[in-house]
Amino acid sequence: MSGITHRPAQWVIAGCFLIACIQPVIGGMLLDFDGLSADFRTWTRGSASAQAERVKEGFAGRGLRFRYTIRPAGEGRGTVSECGLWLTFPQGDLSRFEWLEMYLKGDPEGLQLGLKDALWFEQFLPLEEFAAAPQNGWRPLRIPLARFDGISDWYAVTGMSLVVRSRTAARGEVVVDSIAVRGERRPPPRPRRIRAPYRPPATLDEDTFLQEVEKRACLYFWYEADPSTGLVKDRCKAFYRDGFPVASIAAVGFGLSCLCIADARGWLPREDVYRRVRNTLRFFRDGAEGFRGFFYHFLEMKTGRRAWNCELSSIDTALFLAGALFAGEYFAGTEVAHLADELYRRVDWQWMLNGGIHPSMGWTPEGGFLASRWSGYNEGLLLLILACGSPIHPIDPRAW
Template sequence: MKTIKRITAAMAALALAGVVAGCAQRPAATLSDEALLDSVERRTFDYFWSGAEPNSGLACERINMDGIYPENDETVVTTGGSGFGILALIAGMERGYVTREQGIERFERIVSFLERADRFHGAWPHWIEGRTGRVKPFGKKDNGGDLVETAFLVQGLLAAHQYFAQGNEREQALAQRIDTLWRGVEWSWYRNGQNVLYWHWSPEYGWEMNFAVHGFNECLVMYILAAASPTYPIDREVYTEGWAENGAIVDEHEVEGYRLRLRYQGVEAGPLFWAHYSFLGLDPRGLRDDYCEDYFGEMRNYSLINRAYCIRNPRHYKGYGKDCWGLTASYSTAGYAAHAPVEREDRGVIAPTAALSSIVYTPEESMDVMRYLYGPLHEKVWGPYGFYDAFSQTDDWYPQKYLAIDQGPIAVMIENHRSELLWRLFMSHPDVQNGLRKLGFESPVLQ
């Protein structure tokens, strides 16, 4: 019943905005790039607005249009996906999808919930029960703090802080509460006494998951935020020895005719979310450090490798090509899988978030995919919250399901492509700038 109400509310909001009655029903070929981008961004934004868990205002882990949920987790919110959603909410406020008053009310609800929700040495868990604020275990031993998911949440919160910090008295008070949440994360404690950051800690199982985070993957922003903390910072040595493994992160190689400088965790090139999650707020343009001379160029090549692999299509899946590419972590024909441009990790499943969230790196190539999905595949892949999570033309498989961690990057990266808004906000935070300088980063936006 709650799902039906959410869907009804979403459709009503879109109809009032003229999206359902107007451009959403027009063929993709008749829409300008700007109109198509706005249609996709607005519909995807609504996952985090009308589709939000009602008590917390945060992002539901998943929304299934059939109303069937595993383990009764309809009210479970995702910490990292909520960070992405916070960025999307800022974009929606700025674009007038909702009023500023509505947006402030939503942010006050979000912050109030985060203030009382379970935290473990300042870090939130991966999943939170939206009705109570209590941890919902992601796994038996994953029932405590999740520093990576917390980093994705904080990335959004710091952008929100900058958005509200110069506003009226109410907005400044909201920014101050966000600052208190930020200062409460004990980043340095998650070193476990070593020069590396650990992903998890449990009050029952301690460090038993034993997941030390080394690069390169989606976790770069976690190390930057840990260095940036004004209260519980890490030293540069933790980044050097932990993330970069004293330079072993550098592994120059070529894939599909494109050069890469970094090592990608056991594969020549991994799933595309590794190019998205850290860079929703962190601006890769002109960003460099001791290990990568051009993060934007690296992520552009990383995206083009994914596209080139799909065009080559060594496993001969139906539909793959220049208008239909993008392998990343998503729903799959057999559960959930981290699809990647290597044959053993390719199951014929395309996730719209993969190519669409790469639009900042590959604008023309990503627009080709957007027009294909919005056009020929429209009836199969388009729903009330934008494009569904994943599909397979080979298996004639088109589940009507959404995941917050895949919807969020679509809306956020479209906005960065259009206005650079979220990049500008996050990068303007003085603590973020201090953290980048501390780790030896260079960027045109560092003051």
């Protein structure tokens, strides 16, 4: 009798164990490209071209091939070119899934994968970080969705993109297939839709309107800067958060001037403004990457290291110095004034001449001086004033 009474319990335990063993991984296919419903398109900016098409040689059935070419933008400011492939998700609720899976054929180096939600929050991650070793030519990728901490609404993820950005020549081809979500996680809370108070500009008098524009412009350089380094984003999204990691030294110069204006208008606490300006100049003295007093055009916001193999930029260094000297005059008699003067005196303008009368637009360790020079009536006038007036390395006033 004892065996009969315990057997049902044993069967229940065994059955639960069997169910647990054979239960499939929770998830579902987002895009497999076998049907005609997959919505995709390419886009380009600068000296780039891109093409996307379905191909028969997918991982499981058809796949999607993405080809891209980026041509050198030429000498000068070194504009970044970019192109990408956008794929729309037919089902955008990813709130309860743990990771994104896909298969890729080709080299993932230089490619970034981005997700975007219906609130226009978007974030990119380097694809090669998640690519496993190829198996029969295909690389399995598993990307934890938690890594996309810039996404605001996981209940409405509209799609994904593959993007490549470069200042130099680049060419590549990849095929993607079987894009799916897997795993299970606790769904995050739904985002709260909050809108800031809005006053139509047409209802404002002229002085109020101009003051509002000025205030918002100044506050950009406060909120879109790294508080430790003072480096300001080269660009950012207008209507939502982003994780853009690269700063422009010219943006820092504009920011230094704007922070002083924000203090004068009472928009920010004076102690906070002074501390931010001082720390920024300290960082440029001790931590920002440069050479002969000049700084690289683009710097990583967290470290101050050179980004994108960019040039040592003469004009962007001048724009930074203009802001630093402005701040030095505004905070006269302080450490800020001393730091601004020290940074100005370090710049070897004569070296940037490279044997000519007018300064070169820049220099790189890999290629030397850029052939183009700053002359004529343009933004370079600011550079020429600073170079002619240098107390240590002045250039010939005829350059003006």
